[in-house]
Every structure is written in structure tokens, then in C-alpha cells.
Amino acid sequence: MKNEEEQIRQGGGAKAIEAQHKKNRLTARERIAKLIDPKTPFFEVGLYAAHEMYEEWGGAPSAGTVTGLARICGRLFMLIANDATVKAGAFFPMTAKKVIRAQNIAIENRIPTIYLVDSAGVFLPLQEDVFPDTDDFGRVFRNNAVMSAQGIPQITAIMGMCVAGGAYLPVMCDHILMTEGSGLFLAGPALVQAAIGQKYSAEELGGAKMHAQISGTVDFREPDDETCLKRIRSLVDKMGAGDRSPFSHEKAREPLYSASEIYNIFSSDPAKQYDMREIIARIVDAGEFEEYRAEYGETLLCGYARIGGWAVGIVANQKKHIQTHARGTDQKMIEFGGVIYKITVICGGSFGPGHYPMCGKAYDPRFVFAWPTARYAVMSGDAAAGTLAEIKLKQLEREGKKVDEKVRKEMYEAVKATYEHQTDPRYAAARLWVDAIIDPAHTREALVWALEAAALNPEIREFKTGVLQT
Numbered sequence: 001m002k003n004e005e006e007q008i009r010q011g012g013g014a015k016a017i018e019a020q021h022k023k024n025r026l027t028a029r030e031r032i033a034k035l036i037d038p039k040t041p042f043f044e045v046g047l048y049a050a051h052e053m054y055e056e057w058g059g060a061p062s063a064g065t066v067t068g069l070a071r072i073c074g075r076l077f078m079l080i081a082n083d084a085t086v087k088a089g090a091f092f093p094m095t096a097k098k099v100i101r102a103q104n105i106a107i108e109n110r111i112p113t114i115y116l117v118d119s120a121g122v123f124l125p126l127q128e129d130v131f132p133d134t135d136d137f138g139r140v141f142r143n144n145a146v147m148s149a150q151g152i153p154q155i156t157a158i159m160g161m162c163v164a165g166g167a168y169l170p171v172m173c174d175h176i177l178m179t180e181g182s183g184l185f186l187a188g189p190a191l192v193q194a195a196i197g198q199k200y201s202a203e204e205l206g207g208a209k210m211h212a213q214i215s216g217t218v219d220f221r222e223p224d225d226e227t228c229l230k231r232i233r234s235l236v237d238k239m240g241a242g243d244r245s246p247f248s249h250e251k252a253r254e255p256l257y258s259a260s261e262i263y264n265i266f267s268s269d270p271a272k273q274y275d276m277r278e279i280i281a282r283i284v285d286a287g288e289f290e291e292y293r294a295e296y297g298e299t300l301l302c303g304y305a306r307i308g309g310w311a312v313g314i315v316a317n318q319k320k321h322i323q324t325h326a327r328g329t330d331q332k333m334i335e336f337g338g339v340i341y342k343i344t345v346i347c348g349g350s351f352g353p354g355h356y357p358m359c360g361k362a363y364d365p366r367f368v369f370a371w372p373t374a375r376y377a378v379m380s381g382d383a384a385a386g387t388l389a390e391i392k393l394k395q396l397e398r399e400g401k402k403v404d405e406k407v408r409k410e411m412y413e414a415v416k417a418t419y420e421h422q423t424d425p426r427y428a429a430a431r432l433w434v435d436a437i438i439d440p441a442h443t444r445e446a447l448v449w450a451l452e453a454a455a456l457n458p459e460i461r462e463f464k465t466g467v468l469q470t
Contacts, residue, residue, distance in 0.1 A: 001372055001426075001437070008047060008061045012085030020085055023181070025160060026225045028066045028081035031116050035079070035229045036070040042079075043449040044068035045102060045436055048429030050094040057125065060086055063094040067102040069111070069449055073237045076452060078106040081116035084160050089119035091166070093129040094432070096137045101432050103143040108341075108366055110457040112153040112239070114232060115169060118160030137165060144172035153239060157228050158182045158208075158218075167206075170217075175235055177220040178208040179228050184217065245455035248311035252448075256287025259441040266440060268373035270349055270380070275320045276301055279347070283307065283444045289314070308448035310455065313340075317358065319348075341366045341454045345443060346374040346425070346434065361433055367450040369443070370425040370434040377423040385416035 009029060011017065020027050026034070032042055049063035064086035070079055080102050082089035106113045122130045122137060130137050147154055154173035162170060162184045170176045170184065178184065185206030193199055204210065212221040222228035265278045281287040284305035291303040301316045342365040350358065355376070359365045370376065378384070389412040396403055403411075421427060428434045438446045 005047060008051070011061055011064075011083045012087070016085035023160075024224060025084070025118070025179075027085055028083040028116065028118070031159065031225060031229060032066060032068075032070065032079055032081055034226065035114070035116075035232060036072055037074065040071050041445075042068050042070045043436075043446070045105065046098045046429075046432060048426050048437060049098045049432055050092060051426050051430035053094060053430055054092055054126075057123075058087075060092045060094065062086075063092055063098045064089055065095050065098055067098060069453060072114075072233060075236060075239070076111055076456065077236075078102055078111045078113040079116070080113065082119040082160070084118040087120070087123060089160065090121060090123040091119065091130055091137060092123050093126055093136070094430075095123075096130055096140060097135055097432055100135060100139050100143065101435070103140065103147065105366070105435075105453070106152060107143065107147060107150070108457060109453040110150070110152055111453055112236075113147065113155075115154070115156045115173065117156060117158045117162045117166070117170060119163075119166050120161055121164040121166045131165075141165075141168045141172060144169060148172060148174070155232060155235060157232060158184055159225055159228060163188055175220070176218050177222055177228050177231055178211060178218045179222050179224055180208050182208055184211055246458045247455045249309050249455070250306070252309035253285040253306070255282050255284060255444065257282045259283070259444060262440045262443070266347065266371075266373070268348060273320050276316045276318050280305070280314060280316065283447065284312075284314075285309065307444060308451060310448075310451040312451065315358070341457075343447060343450045343454065344368045345438075345447070346370040346376060347440070348373055349375045349380060351375070351380060352378045366454045367436075367446075368434045369436050369438050369446050369450075370428065371440050371443075372425060372437060373440075374425040374428075374434075374437075375423040376425060376428045376433065377419070381416050381420035381423055384419040385412050388415045388419070 011027065011029075017027055036042055044066065045068045047062055049065075050060045052059075054060045062083065064083050066079070066081045066083055068079055070077055080099055103113070105111065132138075144154065155175045156170040156173040156177070158170055158176070158178040160182055162182065164186060167184055167186050183202045183206045185202075187195065187205075189200055189202055189205060192205065201207075208218060208221045211218040220228075220231050222231055259282050262279055262282050265274050265282075267274055277289065277291075280289050280301070284307055286306075289303050289305045291301060293302065299318050301314065301318050303314050305312055305314055342359045342363070344359045344365040344367070346369070348371075350360070356363065361368055375381075379387075389408070392411055392415075393403055393408060425434060425437050429437050436446065
């Protein structure tokens with residue numbers, strides 16, 4: 001998958017990158033690399049968005065936008081950058097959903113957000129899937145307003161085109177920067193001429209100089225990308241430090257064992273056993289895991305630990321064979337999961353009803369990560385193939401058609417192949433059901449990013465139960 005991920009990071013490819021450079025502009029990833037603190041990582045969210053989708057339009061690698069967490073002047077930020085090498089940064093349906101997901105992470109965790117805008121607006125051939133619904137393009141601007149009302153800082157840098165509906169976003173942020181040669185307008189020169197018969201240049205309609213001197217929309221006019229990015233860092237450097245988290249945190253300690261040993265412990269084969277405690281020991285600080293009711297309900301591990309210095313509670317499925325049954329598995333720690341923030345890591349199979357109590361997407365985890373070995377669906381491929389193939393066979397029999405063993409096998413294998421493709425974590429990540437597919441050995445790093453982000457929002461809801469059936 002590493003080769004596949006590297007290919008996705010190329011965006012529109014070498015020719016499109018060269019075209020961007022000829023405009024004296026950096027690519028989205030180059031901009032991010034120059035914006036964040038030197039020699040610090042960028043934790044990308046949604047890399048696989050739109051994977052294997054929109055192929056009839058040439059595809060949209062990473063949904064034509066780059067989102068993720070990074071540090072700028074030591075402070076955590078959410079970054080959202082249009083990739084102009086992919087269809088000029090146009091918004092596909094999944095582009096809007098990816099930006100909204102990044103904004104929702106920022107809202108849930110009160111993370112300051114920076115937008116690096118370089119987009120041609122909505123991808124018009126698919127406008128009916130981009131524009132109207134509650135999780136479509138308009139939600140981006142609604143979220144701008146929500147973030148502003150909640151006091152979450154937002155900075156926008158217009159570093160290319162910012163047209164039509166996309167032009168709403170910058171003016172709803174706290175600071176607006178714009179580079180020379182960029183454009184900010186609701187209607188471009190061609191549309192203005194068609195509507196009112198008057199000819200104007202892009203610079204006259206919405207250039208950086210016009211917005212800096214006449215409309216007063218732009219706070220900072222910058223000559224090029226690099227100067228603009230330096231200005232953003234300067235603005236961030238003068239921001240307040242933000243609220244301190246009330247959650248318990250101390251100096252981080254390295255795990256007792258190497259994370260690379262996870263590869264030798266974990267098995268993607270659902271029939272094979274392994275001890276989840278061994279996985280946990282390679283993720284938590286100093287290998288310390290205070291297991292809660294260790295001898296009770298042994299198919300589920302519950303306990304306390306620290307990850308990156310943050311105090312955490314852990315609820316994990318135990319894959320080691322247990323002689324006793326699961327009746328009476330303790331639920332007290334899970335109950336409190338409805339009060340505090342949750343982070344989910346899918347390691348192996350996450351099927352049907354078993355997915356929900358382990359804090360699936362529907363239960364509002366702050367982040368959902370998946371290992372490449374994850375399988376995510378109502379049921380496994382084998383189970384689904386057996387069920388669906390049998391339904392099709394009975395339908396053929398009702399129609400009076402004879403089905404021999406060869407046809408049965410072909411039908412079973414066809415259904416299984418389709419279903420297994422849909423249970424692949426890349427399929428889920430393409431639709432943003434998971435935020436990132438992570439290397440098992442990098443699980444600790446991903447969790448530290450997520451914990452640091454979640455700790456920025458200390459608001460804890462009052463614990464209330466629903467109706468209890470007895």
C-alpha cells in the first residue's frame with residue numbers, strides 16, 4: 001500500500017505539477033511542507049478519499065484536496081489545501097465531504113484551521129451531487145460560521161483561483177491573505193460578459209490588488225506563495241496559546257517493546273489467535289496497562305494506561321482463546337464512553353453488530369483509524385457470499401432454470417470477490433468511513449496525534465442514561 005499511497009500523493013501527475021510550477025505556484029503538499037514547523041510530521045487525514053471513484057472523469061486522487069494535522073509555531077492546526085493539480089482543484093462530491101470531515105474534526109476538538117485555497121469551484125458535470133444536501137458544499141460555509149461563533153481561529157490564504165460559491169469561504173474567516181495573480185470572485189470574466197455584456201479582466205474583477213485597495217476584502221496582499229506562507233506563520237506566532245486541557249498528562253515514556261514486533265504478533269487470519277495484551281504493550285507508555293477486572297468477561301480487555309503521556313482508558317477485543325464464555329462481560333467502562341471522547345482503531349474484522357459496541361462511526365468517535373488488515377462490513381465476505389449466492393440460486397430455480405455445481409461455484413466466487421472488495425479498508429477510506437489507514441507499527445503515533453487534538457476541547461457532557469429495559 002505504500003507505493004499506492006505515494007501514487008495518490010502525486011495528485012494529477014508530473015505534467016500537472018509542472019504546469020502548477022510554471023504559474024510560479026507551489027503544489028498543495030509543497031505549501032504544507034513550507035508552512036508547518038521544520039522537521040515535524042504532517043498527519044494526513046483522508047488520503048484515500050475518492051479512491052477508485054470518478055474513474056469515468058479520470059479519477060480524483062485524494063478527492064483533489066489535502067487535509068490533516070500539523071504544528072505551526074508549536075501549536076496544533078488543521079490544514080485544508082486544494083490540490084490544483086487535480087482538475088484545477090475542482091470540488092467533486094467527495095471533496096466537499098472531505099473538507100466537511102476536516103472541519104468537523106476541528107469543531108469537535110476546537111482546532112484552529114488554515115485553508116490554502118486554489119480551486120476552480122464545483123466540478124460542474126457532477127453539480128447535483130455537490131451542491132444541495134446537508135453534507136454537501138453549502139455545509140462548508142455553515143461550518144465556517146459555526147467555527148467563528150465558537151471562537152475557533154480560521155485563516156485563509158488564496159493562492160490561485162477562488163471562484164463562485166467557493167469565494168464565500170475566505171470572507172468568513174478571521175484573516176484573509178492573497179497572492180498576486182490569484183482571483184477571488186463569484187463570477188469570472190466569461191460569465192460577467194455573458195450576463196451583462198461587459199468585458200473585464202480577471203484582475204479587474206477580483207485580483208489581489210483590487211481586493212486589497214478597493215473592496216477591502218483582503219487583509220494581506222503577498223507577492224508569491226513563499227511570502228504568503230511566511231506571513232501565515234507570523235500571524236500564528238502572535239496568536240494566543242489557547243485553553244489548557246484539563247485531562248491528565250505527564251511526560252511521555254517510550255513503550256517497553258518495539259512497535260515493529262506487532263507484525264509478528266498480529267494475524268489477519270480470523271481463525272488464528274493472538275493475545276491483544278501483547279499489542280497493547282507495544283503501544284502504551286512503558287508497556288504499563290492496568291487491566292480492569294482481568295478475570296471477568298475475558299473476551300474483552302478493559303483497562304487504564306498512558307499513550308504519549310495522556311491518560312486513557314482502553315477497550316479491546318481479545319483474540320486469544322478463552323475457555324469461559326462472554327456472558328457478564330463488564331460494561332461499566334463502555335458506559336462512560338458515552339461521556340468522554342473516543343478514538344477507534346480497527347485492527348481486523350469489524351462486522352455487523354460487533355462493530356457498534358466497539359464505537360463504530362455511528363457512535364461519534366473523534367477519529368477512526370484502520371490497519372491495512374481491517375475488514376469493515378455487515379458480515380465477512382465468505383458469509384455474505386454464501387447468503388447472497390443462495391438467494392440468487394433460489395431466484396433462478398423459481399424461474400425454472402437449472403443450476404449445476406459449476407454455476408453455483410462461479411456465482412459464489414463472483415459475489416465473494418465483490419463483497420471482499422467492499423470490505424477492504426481502502427473502500428471505507430475512499431468514502432471517509434475511516435479517517436486514515438495506518439501502519440500497525442505507527443498506531444501509537446496516530447493515537448498521540450488524536451489524543452492531543454481531542455484534549456483541546458475539554459467540554460464533557462453530563463452523563464445521562466436512556467430508558468433502561470429490564
